[in-house]
Amino acid sequence: MATNPGFDFQRSEEEYRDADGPNEKLNALKKMLKTAPKHKSSEKLLASIKERISKLKTTIEKQSKSSGRGYSPTIKKEGAAQICLVGKTNSGKSKLLNDLTGTNVEVADYKFTTKKPEIGVMDYHGIKIQIVEIPAIVENFEDSVMGPTYKGILKQADLMVFLFRDVKDKGFLDKELSEVVTERAIYNDQDVKKFKDDLWRKLGIIKVYTKQPGREKDLPPVAFAKDSTLRDVAKKVHKDFLKSFKYARVYGKSAKFKGQTVGLDHVLADDDVVEIHMK
Ligand SMILES: Nc1nc2c(ncn2[C@@H]2O[C@H](COP(=O)(O)OP(=O)(O)OP(=O)(O)O)[C@@H](O)[C@H]2O)c(=O)[nH]1
Ligand SMILES: [Mg+2]
Incomplete structure (x- = not known):
């Protein structure tokens, strides 16, 4: 479609005048900057638009910093x-x-039902995982008032789940969150039980059970980073453990056979059971 630059600029100017609130004003100003005539005599106009953008950004940043009323901006x-x-x-975040x-x-069906981050705890075979909407x-x-705060939360998360009804909205999320490099997973009406398994795999952490000789494994398991060793488990289980460690038997995927005897450098796998023998 052919556009009329003069007309587009006029329209964005009107949009700016009618804009309600700093975010809308900023969006309109950005449009003005894009559509403004670019010739020698409009240099002053361009400079003025840029100055207004910069001022608004500062205002929004200040608002964002002081609007942490009632809850901590970093979770x-x-x-x-x-x-x-x-x-x-309405993509179904609260439902999930x-x-x-x-x-x-x-x-609820109406827009913007959730106004602040909401937190829940997912139990995955005894491991607690924090879920934040x-x-x-x-x-x-x-550039939205809470944008920088929420972006900060997303950056320190271990994983983010994208929810969308229309595949076009995936592109929208990719674009809006292009600077956030946190690992991503996609949820699209899957079975929730299966989705929990997907989330666990995506997180790439492992759960390890300990057990006393001659007894059943202890519950619940403990979570460790991928490729953790028996030494990591030992440190976490008991502070004196390393001193009096003799050997351990491992049952599970990392063991060559059931009850393999291993030392502290042994690398563990998800769902391993370790039986610790002390001196
Ligand atoms: N068909 C279908 N409807 C869903 C699903 N998840 C949520 N809904 C419906 O979609 C509407 C919005 O769901 P919410 O979970 O409130 O969406 P939200 O993303 O938290 O929305 P806001 O908090 O308003 O941003 C509700 O009417 C839900 O019943 C889903 O998986 N399938
Ligand atoms: Mg919600």
Whole structure:
């Protein structure tokens, strides 16, 4: 479609005048900058638009810093890992949060139901994983009042889950969150039980059970980073353990055979059971 630059600029100017709130004003100013006539006599105009953009960005940043009323802008990580749910409004984030964790966050058809990050705890075979719903991602998320705060949360998460109804919205999320390099998973109406397994695999952490000789394995298991060794387990289980360690027997995927005798450098796998023998 052919566009009329003069007309587009005029329209964005009107949009700017009518804009409600700093985010909308900023979006309109960006459009103005794009559509403004670019010739010698418009240099002053361009400079003025740029100055207004810069001022608005500062205002928005200040608002974002002081709007942490009622909750901490960075969420304290708890459990073995933290997973954030992200998507446009009505993409089903709250529904998934409730399904994964048994919380009772409001699920509703109207837009922007969730106004602050909501937290739940998912139990995965005895391992606790923190799940956080980030309020809806909006256009120009980065420049929105809470954008920088939510981006900060996403950056320190271990995994983020993209939710969308329409595949076009995946592109939208990729674009809005292009600077966040946190590992991604996609949720699209899967079976929740199966999705929990997917999340676990994506996190790439392992769960290890300990056991006393001649007894059943202890519950619950303990989570460790991928490629952790028996030494890592030993350190976590008991502070004196390393001193009095003699050997361990391992049952599970990392063992060549059931009950293989191993030393502290042995690399463990998900669902291994270790039986510790002391001097
Ligand atoms: N068909 C279908 N509907 C769903 C699904 N998940 C949620 N919904 C419906 O979609 C609407 C929005 O769901 P929410 O979970 O509140 O969505 P949200 O992403 O948390 O939305 P906001 O908090 O408003 O940004 C509700 O009416 C849900 O019942 C789903 O997996 N399938
Ligand atoms: Mg919600």
